[in-house]
Amino acid sequence: MSDLTDLGVAAIRDGVRDGSFSAREVAGAFIDAVAAAKPLNAFLVETPDHAIAAAQAADDARAAGDTLRPLAGVPIGMKDLFCTQGVETTAASDILKGFVPQYESTVSGNLWAAGAGMLGKLNLDQFAMGSSNETSAFGNVVSPWRRPGDTAPLAPGGSSGGSSAAIAARLCPAATGTDTGGSIRQPAAFVGITGIKPTYGRCSRFGVVAFASSLDQAGPMARDVRDCAIMLEAMAGFDPKDATSLDLPVPAWEAGLDANLNGKRVGIPKEYRVDGMPAEIETLWQRGIDWLKDAGAEIVEVSLPHTKYALPAYYIIAPAEASSNLARYDGVRYGQRVLPEGAGLQDMYAATRAAGFGDEVKRRILIGTYVLSAGFYDAYYTQAQKVRALIARDFEQAWEQCDVLLTPTAPSAAFALGEKSADPIAMYLNDVFTVPSSLAGLPAMSVPGGLDKDGLPLGLQIIGKPLDEQGVLNAGLAIEQRAGFVARPGKWW
Amino acid sequence: MSVEPATVKRVAGLARIAITEDEAARLAPELGNILGWIEQLGEVDTSGVEPMTAVIPNHLRLRDDVVTDGNVRDRVLANAPQGDHGFFTVPKVIE
Amino acid sequence: MTESTYRIRGATGDWEVVIGLEVHAQITSNAKLFSGAATAFGAEPNTQVSLVDAAMPGMLPTPNRECIRQAVRTGMAIDAQINKWSRFDRKNYFYADLPQGYQISQLYHPLVGEGSIDIEVDDTTKAIGIERIHVEQDAGKLIHDQHPTRSYVDLNRSGVALMEIVSRPDMRSPAEAGAYVRKLRTILRYVGSCDGNMEEGSMRADVNVSVRRPGDEFGTRTETKNVNSVRFVMATIEYEAKRQVEVLEDGGRIVQETRLFDPDKSVTRSMRSKEDAHDYRYFPDPDLLPLELDDAFLAECRDSLPELPDAKRTRYEGDLGLSPYNAAVLTAEVETARWFEALLAECGSDVAAKSAANWLISDLYGALNRLGKSIEDSPVSPAQGAELLRLVADGTLSGTLSKQVFEIMLETGQDAGAIVEERGLKQTSDTGAIEAVIADVMAKNADKVTDYRGGKDKLFGFFVGQTMKAMGGKANPGVVNELLKKALD
Numbered sequence A: 001m002s003d004l005t006d007l008g009v010a011a012i013r014d015g016v017r018d019g020s021f022s023a024r025e026v027a028g029a030f031i032d033a034v035a036a037a038k039p040l041n042a043f044l045v046e047t048p049d050h051a052i053a054a055a056q057a058a059d060d061a062r063a064a065g066d067t068l069r070p071l072a073g074v075p076i077g078m079k080d081l082f083c084t085q086g087v088e089t090t091a092a093s094d095i096l097k098g099f100v101p102q103y104e105s106t107v108s109g110n111l112w113a114a115g116a117g118m119l120g121k122l123n124l125d126q127f128a129m130g131s132s133n134e135t136s137a138f139g140n141v142v143s144p145w146r147r148p149g150d151t152a153p154l155a156p157g158g159s160s161g162g163s164s165a166a167i168a169a170r171l172c173p174a175a176t177g178t179d180t181g182g183s184i185r186q187p188a189a190f191v192g193i194t195g196i197k198p199t200y201g202r203c204s205r206f207g208v209v210a211f212a213s214s215l216d217q218a219g220p221m222a223r224d225v226r227d228c229a230i231m232l233e234a235m236a237g238f239d240p241k242d243a244t245s246l247d248l249p250v251p252a253w254e255a256g257l258d259a260n261l262n263g264k265r266v267g268i269p270k271e272y273r274v275d276g277m278p279a280e281i282e283t284l285w286q287r288g289i290d291w292l293k294d295a296g297a298e299i300v301e302v303s304l305p306h307t308k309y310a311l312p313a314y315y316i317i318a319p320a321e322a323s324s325n326l327a328r329y330d331g332v333r334y335g336q337r338v339l340p341e342g343a344g345l346q347d348m349y350a351a352t353r354a355a356g357f358g359d360e361v362k363r364r365i366l367i368g369t370y371v372l373s374a375g376f377y378d379a380y381y382t383q384a385q386k387v388r389a390l391i392a393r394d395f396e397q398a399w400e401q402c403d404v405l406l407t408p409t410a411p412s413a414a415f416a417l418g419e420k421s422a423d424p425i426a427m428y429l430n431d432v433f434t435v436p437s438s439l440a441g442l443p444a445m446s447v448p449g450g451l452d453k454d455g456l457p458l459g460l461q462i463i464g465k466p467l468d469e470q471g472v473l474n475a476g477l478a479i480e481q482r483a484g485f486v487a488r489p490g491k492w493w
Numbered sequence B: 001m002s003v004e005p006a007t008v009k010r011v012a013g014l015a016r017i018a019i020t021e022d023e024a025a026r027l028a029p030e031l032g033n034i035l036g037w038i039e040q041l042g043e044v045d046t047s048g049v050e051p052m053t054a055v056i057p058n059h060l061r062l063r064d065d066v067v068t069d070g071n072v073r074d075r076v077l078a079n080a081p082q083g084d085h086g087f088f089t090v091p092k093v094i095e
Numbered sequence C: 001m002t003e004s005t006y007r008i009r010g011a012t013g014d015w016e017v018v019i020g021l022e023v024h025a026q027i028t029s030n031a032k033l034f035s036g037a038a039t040a041f042g043a044e045p046n047t048q049v050s051l052v053d054a055a056m057p058g059m060l061p062t063p064n065r066e067c068i069r070q071a072v073r074t075g076m077a078i079d080a081q082i083n084k085w086s087r088f089d090r091k092n093y094f095y096a097d098l099p100q101g102y103q104i105s106q107l108y109h110p111l112v113g114e115g116s117i118d119i120e121v122d123d124t125t126k127a128i129g130i131e132r133i134h135v136e137q138d139a140g141k142l143i144h145d146q147h148p149t150r151s152y153v154d155l156n157r158s159g160v161a162l163m164e165i166v167s168r169p170d171m172r173s174p175a176e177a178g179a180y181v182r183k184l185r186t187i188l189r190y191v192g193s194c195d196g197n198m199e200e201g202s203m204r205a206d207v208n209v210s211v212r213r214p215g216d217e218f219g220t221r222t223e224t225k226n227v228n229s230v231r232f233v234m235a236t237i238e239y240e241a242k243r244q245v246e247v248l249e250d251g252g253r254i255v256q257e258t259r260l261f262d263p264d265k266s267v268t269r270s271m272r273s274k275e276d277a278h279d280y281r282y283f284p285d286p287d288l289l290p291l292e293l294d295d296a297f298l299a300e301c302r303d304s305l306p307e308l309p310d311a312k313r314t315r316y317e318g319d320l321g322l323s324p325y326n327a328a329v330l331t332a333e334v335e336t337a338r339w340f341e342a343l344l345a346e347c348g349s350d351v352a353a354k355s356a357a358n359w360l361i362s363d364l365y366g367a368l369n370r371l372g373k374s375i376e377d378s379p380v381s382p383a384q385g386a387e388l389l390r391l392v393a394d395g396t397l398s399g400t401l402s403k404q405v406f407e408i409m410l411e412t413g414q415d416a417g418a419i420v421e422e423r424g425l426k427q428t429s430d431t432g433a434i435e436a437v438i439a440d441v442m443a444k445n446a447d448k449v450t451d452y453r454g455g456k457d458k459l460f461g462f463f464v465g466q467t468m469k470a471m472g473g474k475a476n477p478g479v480v481n482e483l484l485k486k487a488l489d
């Protein structure tokens, strides 16, 4: 039998069900892999006991002849943006060091209720702000991938870089991610795995440390489309504790998987052909088009005229919301407090937040504060929300011509750590293809499409209509089946 | 766009993030660049466009007026950096 | 409408004061505006706090329907525009009583738009414009006197629903402001949207004051925060107006600032701690969707509104024929009106509304005052009051006797009929008995009989008194009069 850590969610679930192996064996294999992968710095907290308890429950249920729950026996990684009861949750920020939530996020709770166990809390860009994992207060995650003959550490993408690295390195079969402007899709693309951001409102935001409330959306990351469907079914669902949660039943996405795209129209937005796009990305995109044609889809060119303005609009809206969402980290009720000698309350706030937040977080809080401040609100924030409405309208018009959109996920393969950290805007440009669909709240997914000349993974993005996760997953499956992506990083850690 | 260090200090003050003169001087051009970049939004003709209020069509649900929460002081105070007699405590405030 | 003539006499001439009030009224609800924690007053610190109220990471607000409903009903009660589409905004500032670092409020699109309230000062009615009513969260409480170097934070109030009722700068004297607050309180209590309990902080006012030469443009205003009684609102205005006049007459300038009222000294002072908090960076709360109200919701709000004080007062005067004074007294507090109407219902057609009103205002109120009780815990019920009034109406009790019976009712809790029965307090119209007493009184006062018959008409009262006294107050005064006339003339 192959290594248990090579198995994905469906294979583990089915194997535990039919008794091919025990859930305890699976948990043990992944726990060992996690413990042996410190150089990747993917986990901030390891929780082997949690994984073992869930595995034991699965094995006991099977022994008792009970019906196994959908994720029984599947150990997963949890992005450290999800509050987990009794397990330190920091959002990779010093300001939350030592914070132990007295509550469980709805999404993580849903996963435990489905039988999953937790291997640990995964590293991320601090407060999910970043595209390379370099903003974590606890050291960046290192991608398991390397360029051939080169040991230079590469970025695993961000902000869900701990999740992407851990899955690519076979430290867990699946993990949670969150996506505000591409934080599931871009890291998935960087490490050759699959990740889907569902429609805004599908997954509850309750108990997820907020970055930008109108954009934040949880989603799964895994090695293939089916595993993502299984995970998303467990994570999603109406939650009365989140006023923006969608009160809709969760479709049976796994059962609905169908790679036959006969009668489907795939839109290719011409504005995504940006200046200076590497030829390899261009080639990959064309290959994706051919695969979808092969799956039966009709290809149509569409126009999303406001695409170019999505990033600047995002960099107003997200920081504005963040500047307010992060005001609660003030050293009064939880987390770190810095109280200089003789300081008053307001000085305590300023000292605590200066010491507790990293540079990128501060940068975004300052931008957000600036754009909301007196005299600037309309020019920046109101204008950005109007542009956002136009971007959403672009998509609505596109849906008159097509069912899903196909684009590259990111403008390049993984870059080296340190390569872009000096230039915030260069870093922000990484999200150029993922941000527009985030602004419109649409479901979107990245699937591996191939490798670049350095042997590094490249991803293709499928964007769907509101609530049409099934259409996205099916198109993803069609690509997956044709791309035959089997590359994996060699183990060096 | 040019941002003065004094502006950075004012904004940092509003955001309650202590910064030194050096930091303000370093951040000023950085923020200036970012703000200059996002200012291209001004090009977009948005006349007659309503700002977006809800990403996905959905309406606000209202909860019933029932006490379902509270009485969890231990959990509320569990992570407090400082507390006393069931209160959070902060440096004395003079109002 | 006559303009107020209230003026501050300065060294350089007269000044007019311009007042606008922002009243924060706690909405009556079981649970908080955005969390399921309780709102009851006086609980142990931090016990009525949910993890949402404490702004734990990832906690989200979910709005309470009842709070919205009560604010809408309040808006309807002042004939205001109700906005079917409104939205919550965040007001950002840092303070230890504000766990989120922002207050969820409504700036750009409030729930309730323009309306107005009629007040009465010196028998003149004046309409005070209401600019808006918005719904927002209350902050927690800081306690400064428990520790030498620390302030204590209690979040029990954090997240309690408030209506902020913003008036137009339409008031021109402390008396008008006082009347406005009192009238607003009455309306809120009729509607049931706020208990109006100022001591417990259920209602407090931010008092905006400026001065100007009569007829000039508005001057710069100051805002004195959280003034928590009608008396203090008036004192704030008096002090602030005088202070501003002095500053201006000394050649100074008024700075727009936040001030605090010191009730011990009756002065206001600048609030330095909130000085730099003016840039609130309002923006729509992305955790909440726009609030959209449908017609059914609004219809329920409207249908559930009670008769309001002004309408009730008009009806009392018109339909019931009460004096304007009595109508005003009976409608000033919702509990009084409620008690009065219960009394009328019990009386049926046997007792004139006027008599019932008089009895309530003089006898019952007098007794309650003496006992230090409010009408809600009156020892006599409306049914008992009605029984007493019926005994007066049908002649069983005289005015004097009824007072006597009422005293016994207050003491013993017994019903009027039982008291009359048991103690034989029935008024008598038995002409034989009365004639016998009259004969006796005349025999004992033969000289006065002579004087009376000699033209001293005024002595008639003396004979009435003597007869009533001898009858132990139980004789029917009408019969006594009649028989005395017959015997003496």
Ligand SMILES: [Mg+2]
Binding pocket: C022, C206, C223
């Ligand atoms: Mg105010």
Ligand SMILES: [Zn+2]
Binding pocket: C024, C136, C164
């Ligand atoms: Zn207010």
